[in-house]
Amino acid sequence: MVLDQQAAGQPSLWTLEMAQFFMVAYYILGGPYAMQMGHHVRMDLIYASLTDRRKAWWDAFTVLALIFYLAVMLWGAIDSTTYSLTYFERSPTAWRPYLWPIKLVMCVGFTLMILQSLSAFFRDIAVIRGETI
Amino acid sequence: MPHDMIALLMFSTMMLLMATGQRVFGVIGFVSVVAALGLWGTGGETLGFSAAMKLMKWYPLLTLPMFVFMGYVMSESRLADDLYRMFHVWFGPVPGGLAIGTILLMVLISAMNGLSVAGMAIGSTIALPELLRRNYSKVMITGVIQAGSSLGILIPPSVVLVLYALIARQPVGQLWLAGIFPGLMMAAMFALYIWIRCKISPEIGPPLSAEERAEITRAEKYRLLWAGALPLVIFAVMMVPFVKGYTSLVESSVIGAVTTLIAAVWKRRMSWVVFETSTRLTLAISCMFMWIILAALSFGAVFDGLGAVKAIEGLFIDKLAMGPWQILIMMQLSYIIMGTFLDDTAMLVIVAPLYVPLVGALGFDLIWYGVLYTITCQIAYMTPPFGYNLFLMRAMAPPEITIFDIYRSIIPFVLVMTFALAIVIIFPQIALWLPQYIYAK
Numbered sequence: 001m002v003l004d005q006q007a008a009g010q011p012s013l014w015t016l017e018m019a020q021f022f023m024v025a026y027y028i029l030g031g032p033y034a035m036q037m038g039h040h041v042r043m044d045l046i047y048a049s050l051t052d053r054r055k056a057w058w059d060a061f062t063v064l065a066l067i068f069y070l071a072v073m074l075w076g077a078i079d080s081t082t083y084s085l086t087y088f089e090r091s092p093t094a095w096r097p098y099l100w101p102i103k104l105v106m107c108v109g110f111t112l113m114i115l116q117s118l119s120a121f122f123r124d125i126a127v128i129r130g131e132t133i
Numbered sequence: 134m135p136h137d138m139i140a141l142l143m144f145s146t147m148m149l150l151m152a153t154g155q156r157v158f159g160v161i162g163f164v165s166v167v168a169a170l171g172l173w174g175t176g177g178e179t180l181g182f183s184a185a186m187k188l189m190k191w192y193p194l195l196t197l198p199m200f201v202f203m204g205y206v207m208s209e210s211r212l213a214d215d216l217y218r219m220f221h222v223w224f225g226p227v228p229g230g231l232a233i234g235t236i237l238l239m240v241l242i243s244a245m246n247g248l249s250v251a252g253m254a255i256g257s258t259i260a261l262p263e264l265l266r267r268n269y270s271k272v273m274i275t276g277v278i279q280a281g282s283s284l285g286i287l288i289p290p291s292v293v294l295v296l297y298a299l300i301a302r303q304p305v306g307q308l309w310l311a312g313i314f315p316g317l318m319m320a321a322m323f324a325l326y327i328w329i330r331c332k333i334s335p336e337i338g339p340p341l342s343a344e345e346r347a348e349i350t351r352a353e354k355y356r357l358l359w360a361g362a363l364p365l366v367i368f369a370v371m372m373v374p375f376v377k378g379y380t381s382l383v384e385s386s387v388i389g390a391v392t393t394l395i396a397a398v399w400k401r402r403m404s405w406v407v408f409e410t411s412t413r414l415t416l417a418i419s420c421m422f423m424w425i426i427l428a429a430l431s432f433g434a435v436f437d438g439l440g441a442v443k444a445i446e447g448l449f450i451d452k453l454a455m456g457p458w459q460i461l462i463m464m465q466l467s468y469i470i471m472g473t474f475l476d477d478t479a480m481l482v483i484v485a486p487l488y489v490p491l492v493g494a495l496g497f498d499l500i501w502y503g504v505l506y507t508i509t510c511q512i513a514y515m516t517p518p519f520g521y522n523l524f525l526m527r528a529m530a531p532p533e534i535t536i537f538d539i540y541r542s543i544i545p546f547v548l549v550m551t552f553a554l555a556i557v558i559i560f561p562q563i564a565l566w567l568p569q570y571i572y573a574k
Binding site for chain 1: 150151152153154155156157158159160162163166167170178179180181182183185186188189190192194195198383413416417418419420421423424425427428474476518521524527
């Protein structure tokens, strides 16, 4: 890759791949945290001017689209993880690490994200019904 | 259904769903998985996940949390306070001086931060209250902070340029160097605009009073100048080995993050709370960006499957029969228009892969185009109704500043930036001279 060629001293292969695995784990597992803290951006031109109850109404419906997306991602992740586990798939590099651990981490990440979205959904329902959790 | 109709349908559905205010990454992801399942049936479910696996090969994105962390350590440890004070005393006597100082502060912060978030945070916690207290016009100051902090993606280290480098397969080092002069030029243009504006109507940005100036001793002034050296040292420690080729991109970003941490400890500004807050914010912001990129990669993969690159080429060259320059300008315009409705990170990941091959085929320099692209992004980030910077500004500004103040304040700066974009288009050497000079040696 062009970017790596800039390095005169190449780092050893396994550090590079470990870093890649950590990076993906960091991003995938951090997603639910960002969601819990309300950091995921929304286009809030209309949204921001709504009352909390209205927001909850909208969200309760549109979050289903989010859950659908995450469910398809999890589906794909499980397919791929099963494949890796069945054939003991390894990365096609010199170090040849097994790929199932990182894929499993991704499955966990998507599951947590779905749980976080469900939690957002229930919160919205509660707001609509005027209850506080 | 013909492919271009599907593409159009996907885009319009996405826009519509975004208007509901659902999280951007969810909307993009939803549209792409539905399209994938609809187009390719079972088996389409793997598309999204393959995009996620592709992320793993985009190893240079590991720099994102590092650069975000640097920025947050700067803002949370209030290391930037001294910097602000420095510009305050040095530029105080000039009309609009504090606003000009804020722009320069943002240049220094941009040199140690890969996005505009940290600049925005520093601007609104340190500079904004001070500017308001000194009766600077509300209509001016939020624009100053937004325009200034947007330099974060043009002046290295820049995450947007790393992302562009991955898409266009260009070396990051050259792209970063190419961003320096256009960035400084733009900062100078902002400062010039502020100065002229305040010269014409002094009530917008009153200079420091004579009594206040008399209070500052000469020794104090020079002591503060040292504060300004800190970001430059951190920048040099990070950039020099990288440009020389001693360290790789990711290694340099780690060096930058560690150096900033050491600087904060050395200045006795580091505490456990600061560390924890910066780490948590870094995690949240990096992941927010990454999930958008993840979803946008799926969207891009569907577009790829539809043969969108060929379609765009056909549209510009055959149907519209445009020359290379017309195409280039049309592209930049389309970015700005799309950028008002679409999240800009997503736009980079979805649209850039469609345009970059064509730009290359037309014989334009892809390093130069990276700079044009970034400036266009900066503009798009600030144009209402949907600009990420506007969104952040609203969240961070005190309640007396309304959304309309923010919108109004941004207009002149957007014009200045558009002018800067035109200059870089006409004189490519502004961007290309430095990388050519350094890498030719």
